[in-house]
Structures are given as structure tokens and as C-alpha cells.
Amino acid sequence: MKLSARQLNRALLARQFLLERTGRTPFEVVEHLVGMQSQVPLSPYVGLWSRISHFQPADLATTLESRATVRLVLMRATIHLVSARDALLLRPLLKPVLDRTNFTGHNGKQIEGIDPAELAQRGREILEEEPRTREDLGKLLKERWTGHQATALAYAVQLLVPLAQIPPRGVWGLAPGRGAHATLKTWLGSESLPEPSLTEVVSRYFRAFGPASIQDVQTWSGLTRLAEVVERLPLRRFSDENGKTLFDHEDSPRPDEDTPAPPRFLPEFDNIALSHADRTRIISPGFNGSSTRGGFTVDGFVSGTWKIEKKKQAATLLVAPYQRLLKRDSAQVEAEGRRLLEFAAPGAEHAVAFEQT
Structure with a gap:
């Protein structure tokens, strides 16, 4: 499939x-x-x-x-x-x-x-x-x-x-x-489990990051030669648009591609953006490689960066889209951004500012 x-x-x-x-x-x-x-x-x-x-x-x-x-x-x-x-x-x-x-x-x-x-x-x-x-x-x-x-x-x-x-x-x-x-x-009290299981780790990777390829697991872990580990797991096979073989647990969620995805704010270096050899499943076109700021998603894809600047009693969320956002998307990002400010800077005066693309 x-x-x-x-x-x-x-x-x-x-x-x-x-x-x-x-x-x-x-x-x-x-x-x-x-x-x-x-x-x-x-x-x-x-x-x-x-x-x-x-x-x-x-x-x-x-x-x-x-x-x-x-x-x-x-x-x-x-x-x-x-x-x-x-x-x-x-x-x-x-x-x-x-x-x-x-x-x-x-x-x-x-x-x-x-x-x-x-x-x-x-x-x-x-x-x-x-x-x-x-x-x-x-x-x-x-x-x-x-x-x-x-x-x-x-x-x-x-x-x-x-x-x-x-x-x-x-x-x-x-x-x-x-x-x-x-x-x-x-x-x-210890440095290791009695028998640390690489098979367990790889299986859990698919639960959190799948469907994924062998190269994806290796990118996430840094380990090599994981084909044998993946092959012995009871996983279902898929392929991506380029024909690359992907593996996944049969019972893991795979929602329809049109499922709504609200804006989300992710911290610096969040593993969701670093755990696949092919990051096109999460990074939008126009990605400029920046990782020193957090990222935010629009329609499920990382579409820009953000940071909070605090001055005295004020906190401003600076939002830098990779490409110009639709008016509707900007409004949703701003609303979620204000909720982020309420969490990260309670009691301060809040503002959301979009930086020019």
C-alpha cells in the first residue's frame, strides 16, 4: 500500500x-x-x-x-x-x-x-x-x-x-x-537494564514515529545495520510516494490525509523534525534549515519559527513564517500563540508579532 x-x-x-x-x-x-x-x-x-x-x-x-x-x-x-x-x-x-x-x-x-x-x-x-x-x-x-x-x-x-x-x-x-x-x-542506582533490548527500542520507534523506513530508524538512533532488527518485528509493509519501503505496526493510527491538523508550537530541536531521513512528512517547502528557534505547524507541517521576547512586564511572541500565510492560517497561529504566551509568560502583557518573510 x-x-x-x-x-x-x-x-x-x-x-x-x-x-x-x-x-x-x-x-x-x-x-x-x-x-x-x-x-x-x-x-x-x-x-x-x-x-x-x-x-x-x-x-x-x-x-x-x-x-x-x-x-x-x-x-x-x-x-x-x-x-x-x-x-x-x-x-x-x-x-x-x-x-x-x-x-x-x-x-x-x-x-x-x-x-x-x-x-x-x-x-x-x-x-x-x-x-x-x-x-x-x-x-x-x-x-x-x-x-x-x-x-x-x-x-x-x-x-x-x-x-x-x-x-x-x-x-x-x-x-x-x-x-x-x-x-x-x-x-x-544502575547504568543498564539486565538485558537492554534493541528490538524493544526499534518497535517503540515505530509506535511514535512510523510508518518509517530502516534509514529513518537509523537517523533517529544513530545506530547502523538495523535491517535485521526491523525485519524480525511483526510489522506491516508500506511504501511512500517514491517507492521506498516503510514499516509500521498494524494497529498504529494512520488517519486520513484530510484530517484537520490545528497549528502547534514546537520547541527547539523537537524530535518530530529530526527523526527521519526524509523529513518531507513534517517540514514544509521553504524550510531554511534554522533550528535555533522553535517551529510552528500549519496544516500539520512545520511552516516557520518562533521565539518569545520578554521585556519587563511584557512578552511578545515573534512568529517568522517561511512563506506568506493565508489570512485564516495567520489567525489560527495567532490564537494558538496567545495560548502559548499564557502558558509560558503568565501575568505578562502579551502580544503576537509576525515577522516579514
């Missing part, structure tokens, strides 16, 4: 709770999505506000403070917010990806000549004494490896050793601090 780009779009939006907000808890949504990009510490709050009915920041913040969720380096060697169980599931499976980042290119040159096992051991010892920022960790590591940059040493340890970036970093309403790290073993 062939699926159009719009059918793939609606299927993705349905699984991401962006066609209709869900009543699930933040913890349940984070697990369903197999984690949320959290390189910008508070971005999951906006991502969950767009996905969950009546979302309250405290509902997510308490999971971080209770260690039910945790922030650590995972997919694409970037910080993700995941459940504690998923931290122990994903971190050992993604070790080849993190090692590849660590030992090749610029990173590899920065730690050339250092025994990785010795560096990892010293990093563990330092962080098991007490949580430390990457800056402080680097200074202590440089006492042993004087000829290397402190920042490079600390970053290498972050990839070598499973580390949690601990609260208050990532907690809504608290001063973020400089991002202290603790070993995952001291923070969660």
Missing part, C-alpha cells in the same frame, strides 16, 4: 499527540515518545504543553526531582529527557554512537593519546565524590592530563561514562544553575 506525504504527516502527528492533545500524564508521554530532546533544558515543557490537555509544568518537574525521569546524553550525542527505565535501556545500546562521536573527527583529536579507560575511571571517581559541572570536572581532569583542554576532557567523560544532568537544571521555575552531573549509577 502506497502512503502519500500527507498520510505520513497525519500518522506522525497522531502518534505525537499533535492532532489532538492527549489526557496522558507527562511521564507516559515522555515514555511513549522514547524521550524528548532537552538540549535546551526547558524545551520539553513547551513540547508537552502542545501535546497534553491541561498540562502543568509541575507535573513534569516533580518527575525530575523524584528521579522518575532523567536528563542525559543519548540520541545524536545530545541531552534527552527520558524515563529512568529508558535511561537504563537506551544508554548501553547507544554506546557505539557515543563512542563514534567521541573518538572521531575533532573530538578524537582533542583526546588523542589518552587511554579512554583511564579517563573514564578518573571521571567516575571525581563525579562519585559529588556532582560537578562540566567546567569543574574539566579543571580536575586537566590536573592529570595537563596538555589537553579541560572542556574536551570533560566532554569526553560525558560520552564515556553514563551521566545524569541533575536538578535544578531542567526544572521549571527554578534557577537553572550551571548543569551539574552525577554518574547514572549514583543517581539511579
Whole structure:
């Protein structure tokens, strides 16, 4: 069965709770999505506000403070917010990806000549004494490896050793601090599930991002040679408009391509836009490659960027469409934008401004 780009779009939006907000808890949504990009510490709050009915920041913040969720380096060697169980599931499976980042290119040159096992051991010892920022960790590591940059040493340890970036970093309403790290073993009591299953992870990817190709799964995870894993799952086969084979669970939602898709505001680096080799199912024509601001959707496709500027008691949502919007679409984007301001900047004077395209 062939699926159009719009059918793939609606299927993705349905699984991401962006066609209709869900009543699930933040913890349940984070697990369903197999984690949320959290390189910008508070971005999951906006991502969950767009996905969950009546979302309250405290509902997510308490999971971080209770260690039910945790922030650590995972997919694409970037910080993700995941459940504690998923931290122990994903971190050992993604070790080849993190090692590849660590030992090749610029990173590899920065730690050339250092025994990785010795560096990892010293990093563990330092962080098991007490949580430390990457800056402080680097200074202590440089006492042993004087000829290397402190920042490079600390970053290498972050990839070598499973580390949690601990609260208050990532907690809504608290001063973020400089991002202290603790070993995952001291923070969660372990670094891995007894038998982490790659098959489980790949199956869950299709639940959250499918229908998708083998290349799509590999783009999301950074892992390679996943054809065998995909092939042994009981998945149905489809094809896209270009004839590429796609896989999906039989019972996953695949709405009609004409299903209405209301505007949604997504945070910086939201995984919905980064988890496929072919991003045409979510990115509209005219995409300029910007990822330093959040994105907003029109008719289900990312159609521009946004940011909030705060000055004293005022908060202005700056909306930058990739192409000129229809009057009806502009009105819907503005209405959703005002709701975003009520969430992100309560008590301030609100305004929505469209930047020229």
C-alpha cells in the first residue's frame, strides 16, 4: 500500500499527540515518545504543553526531582529527557554512537593519546565524590592530563561514562544553575537494564514515529545495520510516494490525509523534525534549515519559527513564517500563540508579532 506525504504527516502527528492533545500524564508521554530532546533544558515543557490537555509544568518537574525521569546524553550525542527505565535501556545500546562521536573527527583529536579507560575511571571517581559541572570536572581532569583542554576532557567523560544532568537544571521555575552531573549509577542506582533490548527500542520507534523506513530508524538512533532488527518485528509493509519501503505496526493510527491538523508550537530541536531521513512528512517547502528557534505547524507541517521576547512586564511572541500565510492560517497561529504566551509568560502583557518573510 502506497502512503502519500500527507498520510505520513497525519500518522506522525497522531502518534505525537499533535492532532489532538492527549489526557496522558507527562511521564507516559515522555515514555511513549522514547524521550524528548532537552538540549535546551526547558524545551520539553513547551513540547508537552502542545501535546497534553491541561498540562502543568509541575507535573513534569516533580518527575525530575523524584528521579522518575532523567536528563542525559543519548540520541545524536545530545541531552534527552527520558524515563529512568529508558535511561537504563537506551544508554548501553547507544554506546557505539557515543563512542563514534567521541573518538572521531575533532573530538578524537582533542583526546588523542589518552587511554579512554583511564579517563573514564578518573571521571567516575571525581563525579562519585559529588556532582560537578562540566567546567569543574574539566579543571580536575586537566590536573592529570595537563596538555589537553579541560572542556574536551570533560566532554569526553560525558560520552564515556553514563551521566545524569541533575536538578535544578531542567526544572521549571527554578534557577537553572550551571548543569551539574552525577554518574547514572549514583543517581539511579544502575547504568543498564539486565538485558537492554534493541528490538524493544526499534518497535517503540515505530509506535511514535512510523510508518518509517530502516534509514529513518537509523537517523533517529544513530545506530547502523538495523535491517535485521526491523525485519524480525511483526510489522506491516508500506511504501511512500517514491517507492521506498516503510514499516509500521498494524494497529498504529494512520488517519486520513484530510484530517484537520490545528497549528502547534514546537520547541527547539523537537524530535518530530529530526527523526527521519526524509523529513518531507513534517517540514514544509521553504524550510531554511534554522533550528535555533522553535517551529510552528500549519496544516500539520512545520511552516516557520518562533521565539518569545520578554521585556519587563511584557512578552511578545515573534512568529517568522517561511512563506506568506493565508489570512485564516495567520489567525489560527495567532490564537494558538496567545495560548502559548499564557502558558509560558503568565501575568505578562502579551502580544503576537509576525515577522516579514
